[in-house]
Amino acid sequence: MKEILYKLFDYHYLSREEAKEVLFSIVKGDVPDTQIASLITSFLMRNISVDEILGFRDALLDMRVGVDLSDYGALDIVGTGGDGKNTFNISTAACFVVAGAGYNVVKHGNYGATSISGASNVIEQQGVKFTTDSEKLRESLDNCHIAYLHAPLFSPALKAVAPVRKSLGVRTFFNVLGPLVNPVQPEFQMLGVYNLGMSRLYGYIYQEEKKKFCIVHSMDGYDEISLTSQFKVITNKGEQLYIPEELGYRRVAQEELYGGNTLEEASQIFRNVLHATATDAQMNAVLINAAFGIQTIEQEKPIDECLGIARDSLYGKKALKALEKFIEING
Known part of the structure; x- marks a missing residue:
């Protein structure tokens, strides 16, 4: 996670796969709240890329509680x-x-x-x-x-970051x-x-x-x-x-x-x-x-x-x- 943060602080973009792995790590509880806050803040400093947003989305959908209402x-x-x-x-x-x-x-x-x-x-x-x-x-x-x-019932990742999002308030x-x-x-x-x-x-x-x-x-x-x-x-x-x-x-x-x-x-x-x-x-x-x-x-x-x-x-x-x-x- 430190390597990911340094990459973001240097204004580099994550690949779709890197973004996906980051969110998996957060949900598994491997990332402390301070690093989650740093990650979130880094994306406030610049626009998020299509690959980054798709990688985060891929992780959430992979981990979702499935329900078919198609x-x-x-x-x-x-x-x-x-x-x-x-x-x-x-x-x-x-x-x-x-x-x-x-x-x-x-x-x-x-x-x-x-x-x-x-x-x-x-x-x-x-x-x-x-x-x-x-x-x-x-x-x-x-x-x-x-x-x-x-x-939060369907996407555990959203539940995992809810306290940090609420405390940041942005x-x-x-x-x-x-x-x-x-x-x-x-x-x-x-x-x-x-x-x-x-x-x-x-x-x-x-x-x-x-x-x-x-x-x-x-x-x-x-x-x-x-x-x-x-x-x-x-x-x-x-x-x-x-x-x-x-x-x-x-x-x-x-x-x-x-x-x-x-x-x-x-x-x-x-x-x-x-x-x-x-x-x-x-x-x-x-x-x-x-x-x-x-x-x-x-x-x-x-x-x-x-x-x-x-x-x-x-x-x-x-x-x-x-x-x-x-x-x-x-x-």
Whole structure:
């Protein structure tokens, strides 16, 4: 590990195989927390390479708890995290809107590392118990079109580094890895990134895998469609810049998307959205992300039609019914 660290300190890149072996060593407990922190910090000093991220991903997937849900043709909606905005759980709420519309979602998430409430926090606040039981996950998909995979249960490496990530409190390359290591490797992926450089990295990886994908980035630094600014959408078909007003939305202020200071506050916002009693800014942010999630699956549908499907799910209480059934099955 010392040799690896010296290599990184000299601004050299790791091969795909070296990166894979590093993560195996961490999981086996061969690397002290101080060296893990040094490793993480070194990647904050420069951009991570495609080979490095693929090597880390290979290790996580090799060690994952396997579950086969490939027959569901599911979507995952996830942000890299680390944008420093502390928004409420937009992506997670959008997943339930998509599920309410009848599309299968397999959401992969974790506790918040750089924000108050990660996906796992807000899901747990609803009384949900996490599981690796494939029959329970299938029951959830069959009855409410959504299953939730708590990352540490499926990826022991993420659990091994969780204390170091939390103590550092800054975004790390594990934020980059999260969207790539959903254990079921879903057919469709909608991903939010906090800078355009990362969108190119993911775009390259997804194109190599021939995955149907949608990468979104708000130009003022959000890792989701925030409606606070123009936003870029990159898909298998190319890229496009959108302006909120052209889609019929007013621009919102950053504070209108704030996720609160406690888990309870974040959970209440999440529930308000799915009950359709939240603010217009909160519900519109969820609707626009859900719409592009739907379009990731229904690539021939125009975004206006996908927005209509998302609105019907949210305001027709289909998303709420999906949440209630999800809690009933997984509680």
